[in-house]
Amino acid sequence: MTSELQIGKRATAPELTSPLRLSSGITLPNRLAKAAMEEQLAGRRSHPDSRLVTLYRTWDAGGVGMMLTGHVMVDRSAVAQPADIVLDATSDLAPFREWAAAARTSSLWMQINHPGRVVRRDTGSRALAPSAVPVDVGPLSKFFPPPTPMTASDIRDTVERFAVTAELADRAGFAGVEIHAAHGYLLAQFLSPLVNKRTDQWGGSLHNRARLLLDVVAAVRARVSPNFGVAVKLNSADFQRGGFDLQDARHVIEWLSDSVDFVELSGGSIESLATAGHPADERTLEREAYFLKLAGELVTDASVPLMLTGGIRRARVAEAVLARGFSLVGVATALAQQPDAPLGWLAGEDGEVPAPRSSLRSKSLRAAAIQASITSQLHDLGRGRSRPTLAPVAALIVDQYRRSRATRRYRQEHSTGQQ
Numbered sequence: 058m059t060s061e062l063q064i065g066k067r068a069t070a071p072e073l074t075s076p077l078r079l080s081s082g083i084t085l086p087n088r089l090a091k092a093a094m095e096e097q098l099a100g101r102r103s104h105p106d107s108r109l110v111t112l113y114r115t116w117d118a119g120g121v122g123m124m125l126t127g128h129v130m131v132d133r134s135a136v137a138q139p140a141d142i143v144l145d146a147t148s149d150l151a152p153f154r155e156w157a158a159a160a161r162t163s164s165l166w167m168q169i170n171h172p173g174r175v176v177r178r179d180t181g182s183r184a185l186a187p188s189a190v191p192v193d194v195g196p197l198s199k200f201f202p203p204p205t206p207m208t209a210s211d212i213r214d215t216v217e218r219f220a221v222t223a224e225l226a227d228r229a230g231f232a233g234v235e236i237h238a239a240h241g242y243l244l245a246q247f248l249s250p251l252v253n254k255r256t257d258q259w260g261g262s263l264h265n266r267a268r269l270l271l272d273v274v275a276a277v278r279a280r281v282s283p284n285f286g287v288a289v290k291l292n293s294a295d296f297q298r299g300g301f302d303l304q305d306a307r308h309v310i311e312w313l314s315d316s317v318d319f320v321e322l323s324g325g326s327i328e329s330l331a332t333a334g335h336p337a338d339e340r341t342l343e344r345e346a347y348f349l350k351l352a353g354e355l356v357t358d359a360s361v362p363l364m365l366t367g368g369i370r371r372a373r374v375a376e377a378v379l380a381r382g383f384s385l386v387g388v389a390t391a392l393a394q395q396p397d398a399p400l401g402w403l404a405g406e407d408g409e410v411p412a413p414r415s416s417l418r419s420k421s422l423r424a425a426a427i428q429a430s431i432t433s434q435l436h437d438l439g440r441g442r443s444r445p446t447l448a449p450v451a452a453l454i455v456d457q458y459r460r461s462r463a464t465r466r467y468r469q470e471h472s473t474g475q476q
């Protein structure tokens with residue numbers, strides 16, 4: 058174990074406690090970042106409610122240097138989940154200002170996203186996509202409506218929406234935005250040759266498939282203050298045969314490098330399930346930081362700071378990620394379970410947070426149940442409680458109930474024009 062953790066270690070590897078200065082001028086106090094987790098805590102009109110403030114104060118006090126919010130939707134007619142936050146030109150900025158003020162010592166960035174075709178049929182959301190390729194998740198595919206290929210005007214409108222949301226995040230007091238181009242949402246759909254079958258300037262070559270992402274980044278940069286951070290979350294690979302792969306990621310990182318503060322690397326999509334990693338039944342570095350081997354190949358060429366997220370649950374693994382050449386370490390699940398784990402890690406403890414488990418046999422059901430139990434933990438933290446997480450199966454049942462209530466409210470607000 059120890060020798061494996063030393064592999065590729067650089068003499069100059071930064072410590073977890075080292076500050077990091079980004080190109081926008083923001084200095085992060087340390088190398089640990091709370092990665093994005095969709096909180097599903099929207100109140101009326103998809104605004105943040107007070108539970109989000111409590112949740113982010115808790116993480117801020119737990120020692121991380123940066124917090125990335127769960128994805129915030131740029132278009133209220135297309136939401137990944139009915140209780141997702143939306144920030145658009147019609148939003149009231151006051152609750153967003155309260156949310157931004159939850160960060161006292163860490164840097165709080167808003168992740169902004171458009172789900173594209175990954176919208177639930179029951180929300181009545183518009184399923185837009187580069188091409189008419191439906192979501193394929195086996196028997197669960199029926200929950201996703203058939204997507205409509207985007208027109209040039211839909212594409213221009215979407216670029217503008219990302220820019221508006223970023224500008225509003227800046228005005229509300231967030232330190233930066235992270236544009237979500239991973240995990241199979243709209244920007245990743247354009248990047249993927251399996252979903253993007255277009256023959257115009259947004260399809261075909263990798264450069265054409267990356268055009269929407271690059272235009273979004275440029276439009277966001279043009280609209281925000283010079284000292285406001287801009288980052289991108291990108292897959293190191295989609296883990297689908299013929300999909301976006303490591304070589305593609307290498308080029309896209311190069312094209313982004315002059316205009317972003319950092320690129321966060323993750324992997325997988327709703328169709329490949331790799332986002333949730335592999336069960337860590339063996340304690341090896343590659344099983345723990347499960348994208349490290351693949352994404353590590355991108356570090357040598359990159360001229361922009363890279364962040365690695367996925368499976369990191371203890372200090373020694375986080376240090377090994379820095380030793381491999383990454384500038385930042387992203388942690389999601391472990392910080393839902395134990396929001397103050399970074400305090401121990403920064404003080405030199407290994408402090409492993411055990412991975413959540415479920416004995417369900419079906420892989421997709423198991424992933425859904427674990428995801429639901431993590432969401433329920435976020436909700437508990439938002440209420441100021443820190444009791445043990447609901448058992449995954451119980452969390453799945455609660456999640457279904459909560460989701461159907463949120464769907465009713467979303468549809469009602471949408472149909473009465475309150476959106």
Ligand SMILES: Cc1cc2nc3c(=O)[nH]c(=O)nc-3n(C[C@H](O)[C@H](O)[C@H](O)COP(=O)(O)O)c2cc1C
Nearest residue numbers: 092093094095127128323367368369388389390431
């Ligand atoms: C409940 C939950 C919600 C998530 N929501 C988002 C999200 O909104 N945006 C995003 O980029 N990733 C999201 N993720 C993925 C995480 O950011 C991260 O990439 C993934 O969980 C692997 O990291 P981990 O092993 O530290 O959890 C979510 C993960 C979980 C568990």
